[in-house]
Amino acid sequence: xxxxxxxxxxxxxxxxxxxxxxxxxxxxxxxxxxxxxxxxxxxxxxxxxxxxxxxxxxxxxxxxxxxxxxxxxxxxxxxxxxxxxxxxxxxxxxx
Amino acid sequence: xxxxxxxxxxxxxxxxxxxxxxxxxxxxxxxxxxxxxxxxxxxxxxxxxxxxxxxxxxxxxxxxxxxxxxxxxxxxxxxxxxxxxxxxxxxxxxxxxxxxxxxxxxxxxxxxxxxxxxxxxxxxxxxxxxxxxxxxxxxxxxxxxxxxxxxxxxxxxxxxxxxxxxxxxxxxxxxxxxxxxxxxxxxxxxxxxxxxxxxx
Numbered sequence: 001x002x003x004x005x006x007x008x009x010x011x012x013x014x015x016x017x018x019x020x021x022x023x024x025x026x027x028x029x030x031x032x033x034x035x036x037x038x039x040x041x042x043x044x045x046x047x048x049x050x051x052x053x054x055x056x057x058x059x060x061x062x063x064x065x066x067x068x069x070x071x072x073x074x075x076x077x078x079x080x081x082x083x084x085x086x087x088x089x090x091x092x093x094x095x
Numbered sequence: 096x097x098x099x100x101x102x103x104x105x106x107x108x109x110x111x112x113x114x115x116x117x118x119x120x121x122x123x124x125x126x127x128x129x130x131x132x133x134x135x136x137x138x139x140x141x142x143x144x145x146x147x148x149x150x151x152x153x154x155x156x157x158x159x160x161x162x163x164x165x166x167x168x169x170x171x172x173x174x175x176x177x178x179x180x181x182x183x184x185x186x187x188x189x190x191x192x193x194x195x196x197x198x199x200x201x202x203x204x205x206x207x208x209x210x211x212x213x214x215x216x217x218x219x220x221x222x223x224x225x226x227x228x229x230x231x232x233x234x235x236x237x238x239x240x241x242x243x244x245x246x247x248x249x250x251x252x253x254x255x256x257x258x259x260x261x262x263x264x265x266x267x268x269x270x271x272x273x274x275x276x277x278x279x280x281x282x283x284x285x286x287x288x289x290x291x292x293x294x295x
Contacts, residue, residue, distance in 0.1 A: 031133055070212060
């Protein structure tokens with residue numbers, strides 16, 4: 001896919017995640033939307049759809065199948081806070 | 096305030112749970128404090144303070160546009176080194192957790208629940224954090240209530256030293272809570288400065 005960048009020269013963390021840049025892009029977008037729209041009363045729609053998709057696709061590809069399915073099972077077992085009609089989580093693409 | 100309490104677990108055995116609760120008041124409005132909470136783990140400077148948090152990934156999120164509720168699930172990878180005798184039993188220093196969050200923008204409440212996913216043979220930790228506007232200063236201050244419970248699984252290899260391990264865990268959590276609050280205050284101040292800059 002060629003997405004995983006290796007310019008992690010700036011050692012601000014011990015993060016070795018191949019999705020780190022996409023994650024940052026999504027989180028930055030989310031933080032802006034949260035502070036500027038969501039808490040100010042504009043909760044009718046989400047933003048950051050394309051950042052989320054790119055990040056999520058990367059996670060699907062790179063997050064260990066074992067880890068990912070364990071997280072998702074755990075979430076289901078804990079009685080997820082999501083009600084019905086929840087968004088499909090990261091797809092467990094066979095790798 | 097902390098306590099050992101007795102509770103009945105799902106197969107009707109009485110188990111010991113170490114639990115403690117803390118409350119903290121942020122002299123910042125709820126909107127700013129909850130914004131800070133989302134930034135807590137990602138901010139590069141703050142990563143040094145919260146160095147035990149190795150990775151945070153968002154697994155899922157859903158907005159209910161009618162109720163104004165935001166549901167999010169995140170995966171946290173935490174560096175949780177124990178004393179050598181614990182490491183011999185558990186065999187690893189890394190713990191995976193799941194954090195589920197609900198933010199209600201209408202009623203202004205935010206609740207996070209974090210539980211461990213790995214090491215469940217040995218230990219169950221659950222931490223709940225709530226952010227609500229302060230009842231006396233609802234537009235200016237925010238109350239944060241945190242409850243943590245730690246339970247060593249009774250039949251696990253750690254059971255014989257359960258009390259010691261629980262105590263150590265509790266101490267570690269307390270330290271991390273203090274660090275977490277420091278980071279939150281720092282971010283709140285930053286956001287406050289940013290917003291007053293913008294309103295000029």
